[in-house]
Amino acid sequence: MARRVSPARICVSTAAAWLVGFAIFFPILWMVLASFKTELEAFSTPPSFLFFHWTLENYATVQQRSDYLQHAFNSVVVAGGSTLIAMLIAIPAAWSMAFAPSKRTKDTLLWMLSTKMMPPVGVLVPIYLLYRTFGLLDTLGGLVLVLCLGNLPIVVWMLFTYFKEIPKDILEAARMDGATVGRELIYVLTPMAVPGIASTLLLNVILAWNEAFWTLNLSSSEAAPLTVFIASYSSPEGLFWARLSAASTLAIAPILVLGWFSQRQLVRGLTFGAVK
């Protein structure tokens, strides 16, 4: 029997949910608002919420000082490229782990996940030296490689849990129906796994887009994605909150739009297996 919930309780929980939602969203809202203020107003106490002199001046300055489109292009290449390569490696890997596991499959999966528990800064120096030796510093290829490897464990795990949910019987039924491995993949498995592959892809794009540690440390100008673009507003000339906010808003805008339109897919992908 369903639990009875009183209307008052519904009101209180709805209000609480909105409150928490607003609290989570507030920093983003504040950043967007600050991007339309003058530097002085961005600093002022008490802060002005909506009633200030709205200006686009910061966006103009930002575009003038640094090439937004170039950074955005780099971000697209790095996020898209690393995701694509990660998927190409992870799909067959997850496939074999889910449908033809060996004695060591579980250990391999855990080992892969354990690499995500290590702080990246622990391997910064060796990776930096390797990149320097092989001429990968500040190259798009170098960033694609490091982000691809960094996100691979998560991608494999997500796809693995997703594939695991596909009943083995269905694959065997296809085999009994005369399907070869290739046709089994095309006609049965892929159509059933598309939602999982799509949500993994999306999440990985978002993770790669937002990744700051490696992109900041391994690129400076040529290959610098939007993270470097934002960071460039917080150092040498002191802090310019309004400009920094404008740069940040520009940097997160594409991913915010992508996230907004794909939220259903994302939630489904992230909670798959947990909720049926």
Place this chain on the structure above:
Amino acid sequence: MGRITLQGVRKAFGSHTVIHGADLDIADGSFVVFVGPSGCGKTTLLRLIAGLEDVTDGRILIDGSNVVGVAAAKRGLSMVFQSYALYPHMSVRGNIGFGLKMAGVARPEINRKVEAAAATLNLTPYLDRKPRELSGGQRQRVAIGRAIVREPKAFLFDEPLSNLDAALRVQMRLEITTLQKQLATTAIYVTHDQVEAMTMADRIVVLNAGRIEQFGSPLELYDRPDNLFVAGFIGSPRMNFIGKEMAKRYGAPTIGIRPEHLRAARDGEGWQGVVSVAEHLGSDTFLHVDVPEIGRLTARSVGELGLTTGDRVRLSPDPARIHRFDADGRAIRS
């Protein structure tokens, strides 16, 4: 044609052997049921025949040719799974026609065959629905349709009715038997339900702990069980086993009497006991009787005897129906 022969088939998972050398000859067009308790290896044996598991040792012949090492897809068998295993993203039409599509059959031919199969199984109104829009019984029919449309050498059924409710199970049981007789295609059917086995099979294979205990017709198994296991497994309520002194009188370490061969009466000849539980089914009465020096015996009587818990009762066995077993549990034939 669909004659299936197993010669010394053995299956081991690592060091654990689950099938210990099975020999079997399944005649073309016959309905054979593999029955046994859970974990006895019946599903594994079916999967070995299907080609979904690799044989560790031995040969499997289909119409005389060895199929060990031949992919499942190439064996010309079709299978109905316990979970139905329908393709969720395809319509009923797509599901039934998938095997034909894989075989490269032309589309008009596929449509004709799918529609014929759907008509046989009363699925015509549902051809364009997805599996999720069907009831359990309809899904089961789609799975059967998928199997028959390919005109295989043999059907393999892996506990196909275990997910259905009791009434539907009885109905589907009948439908599957009728369909198999109509098509005259060899069928191997796995179940743990001995009633299903007895009612559907031409011949039954009783399996226990990876070994074939007996292979015979339902009545052979019932009347002449080879050993204690088969005697106890086939028949419901199960056979009464009596040991010690009482068995020695019949010249065997253990004797067995089926409940229906123990006549219960309020007085007269036979072993005296006290009714512990009386189960009234209307048509039959099952009496669980405590007999001193023998133990608990079950007797089955037709109709009502008017006996209830605590009543004294006499049980007399039909001497012609007493089964005798040696110390190793094998039947003693006289």
